Amino acid sequence: MRYSFTIRKKRAETIMSQVLYDEVPSLDLADFLSGDPQRKQRFVEELGRAYQNIGFVAIKNHGLSDALTNQLYTTIKKFFALPDEVKMKYHLAHLAGQRGYTPKGKEHAKGRNTGDLKEFYHVGQEVEGNDPIRSQYPDNVWPTEIPEMEEVCVTAYKTLEKAGKHMLQAIALYLGLDEFYFEDKVRNGNSILRPIHYYPIENPDSVPADAVRAAEHGDINLITLLMGASADGLQVLRRDGQWIPITALPEQVVVNVGDMLARHTNDYLKSTIHRVVNPPREKMNTSRFSIPFFMHPRSEMDLTVLPSCVDASHPKKYDDITAGDFLNQRLAEIGLKK
Ligand SMILES: O=C(O)CCC(=O)C(=O)O
Numbered sequence: 244m245r246y247s248f249t250i251r252k253k254r255a256e257t258i259m260s261q262v263l264y265d266e267v268p269s270l271d272l273a274d275f276l277s278g279d280p281q282r283k284q285r286f287v288e289e290l291g292r293a294y295q296n297i298g299f300v301a302i303k304n305h306g307l308s309d310a311l312t313n314q315l316y317t318t319i320k321k322f323f324a325l326p327d328e329v330k331m332k333y334h335l336a337h338l339a340g341q342r343g344y345t346p347k348g349k350e351h352a353k354g355r356n357t358g359d360l361k362e363f364y365h366v367g368q369e370v371e372g373n374d375p376i377r378s379q380y381p382d383n384v385w386p387t388e389i390p391e392m393e394e395v396c397v398t399a400y401k402t403l404e405k406a407g408k409h410m411l412q413a414i415a416l417y418l419g420l421d422e423f424y425f426e427d428k429v430r431n432g433n434s435i436l437r438p439i440h441y442y443p444i445e446n447p448d449s450v451p452a453d454a455v456r457a458a459e460h461g462d463i464n465l466i467t468l469l470m471g472a473s474a475d476g477l478q479v480l481r482r483d484g485q486w487i488p489i490t491a492l493p494e495q496v497v498v499n500v501g502d503m504l505a506r507h508t509n510d511y512l513k514s515t516i517h518r519v520v521n522p523p524r525e526k527m528n529t530s531r532f533s534i535p536f537f538m539h540p541r542s543e544m545d546l547t548v549l550p551s552c553v554d555a556s557h558p559k560k561y562d563d564i565t566a567g568d569f570l571n572q573r574l575a576e577i578g579l580k581k
Pocket residue numbers: 439457462469471472477517518519532533534535
């Protein structure tokens with residue numbers, strides 16, 4: 244039986260408001276794509292329930308092969324192993340970190356001044372077809388020292404983008420929208436693949452006392468698909484204030500709700516605060532790598548709160564804004580844009 248969105252929402256809220264997850268739920272994207280209406284519906288319900296609560300799931304069968312994953316890690320490790328002065332050739336300050344390399348300690352979480360203990364590389368959309376949006380995006384930059392980086396990163400980008408579109412179809416169904424509601428909004432969207440290196444620190448006393456790998460934050464975008472989250476350190480903040488470690492398996496990708504989707508749904512779906520904590524002092528001299536894919540829509544997407552997410556007990560919390568304006572606001576707040 245299918246409930247209307249409002250009834251389903253109320254029912255889920257009464258049942259689920261008591262639930263505190265001890266771990267992030269695991270789902271199989273193959274269920275959604277199986278062609279079996281019941282399996283598909285179950286995926287939608289479980290995903291929605293997780294997103295109303297903890298804001299994170301771990302999924303398998305996302306389409307990224309082990310071979311591609313390994314190739315991607317090998318490639319980005321080679322890049323980050325280059326000397327800082329070589330990597331700095333790919334730091335393009337005028338692009339607000341949108342493309343290429345961002346050096347150590349540059350980005351900080353919203354509301355903080357101390358930079359995170361990380362360096363990263365941004366890969367943006369390679370526009371397909373004759374879409375005039377091409378003129379909005381800066382070109383990708385590719386390090387000449389690592390010739391395979393372009394192909395590996397673009398292939399991973401397109402694969403994660405496809406998985407992200409399927410996740411958005413499931414989200415749209417959960418919200419009582421047309422399954423393809425997000426399709427035209429994310430076509431040639433402003434998504435970013437961000438390989439991150441949390442670099443080794445030989446002397447922990449040499450960094451500010453409050454410096455962490457990634458300080459607590461919510462992601463800016465619609466949804467994030469995160470590879471490599473299984474390495475120790477990533478934690479999500481549960482509603483009761485407790486930090487829950489993410490324990491994804493190597494074959495899983497973690498997919499979480501970002502602030503744009505939370506805003507569009509009036510916080511019906513939760514953009515949960517998360518962080519990457521430092522290892523114990525004696526292990527500060529080790530590296531950690533992760534590769535989030537931040538799925539952004541086209542800048543013109545209207546993030547105005549969906550009318551179906553507003554009622555007497557959930558008044559509209561956010562002003563109307565486009566995705567492009569929201570992104571610019573947030574880039575300034577995290578130190579990447581003036
Ligand atoms: O490195 C991780 O596991 C998470 C990174 C993250 O949350 C981010 O870059 O937004």
